[in-house]
Amino acid sequence: MALRRLLAAALVSAALVVPAAAGAAQPSPIDVAADVGARYWGAVPCGGQVKVLARRPLAPGRDPADAWVTFDTPLGANNLAAPAGSYTNCTIAFARRRWPTAASMRADWGIFCATMTHELGHLLGHQHDATPGSVMAPVFTDHSSVPAMCRAARPARAARKSHRKR
Numbered sequence: 001m002a003l004r005r006l007l008a009a010a011l012v013s014a015a016l017v018v019p020a021a022a023g024a025a026q027p028s029p030i031d032v033a034a035d036v037g038a039r040y041w042g043a044v045p046c047g048g049q050v051k052v053l054a055r056r057p058l059a060p061g062r063d064p065a066d067a068w069v070t071f072d073t074p075l076g077a078n079n080l081a082a083p084a085g086s087y088t089n090c091t092i093a094f095a096r097r098r099w100p101t102a103a104s105m106r107a108d109w110g111i112f113c114a115t116m117t118h119e120l121g122h123l124l125g126h127q128h129d130a131t132p133g134s135v136m137a138p139v140f141t142d143h144s145s146v147p148a149m150c151r152a153a154r155p156a157r158a159a160r161k162s163h164r165k166r
């Protein structure tokens with residue numbers, strides 16, 4: 001149930017990413033990655049109410065992160081001292097400069113999916129973990145932090161524009 005709500009939220013945001021794909025029934029990379037992240041953790045944060053925001057500009061003065069989370073808690077906004085179960089108004093934002101299009105998310109699938117899983121982890125209360133290969137590594141320097149579930153779920157590349165023979 002909660003997973004379905006998360007995916008519904010992802011679907012809403014996917015409209016921001018995929019401009020009226022002509023009859024494409026292919027799920028968006030955001031939907032696929034959100035599904036993988038929920039399965040990876042075996043849980044969905046924020047009561048299943050997570051808004052995924054694509055193509056976000058960086059806030060002035062912010063570190064040039066590829067993605068980030070925002071949430072409210074009884075102790076104030078983005079306060080990690082509050083229990084994760086109290087988080088509301090949860091968002092995961094992906095930077096436009098890193099993933100400007102759905103095609104770029106597919107092309108950079110491993111890191112994109114690992115990043116979605118990482119941010120869902122934050123919303124579930126997980127902190128950074130410097131253990132090599134951890135999906136909660138503060139920075140992904142190579143593909144060792146990409147969960148096997150992400151590799152297995154790699155979506156098909158967008159169909160080429162060339163003619164399809166019937």
Ligand SMILES: [Zn+2]
Pocket residue numbers: 118122128137138
């Ligand atoms: Zn992080």
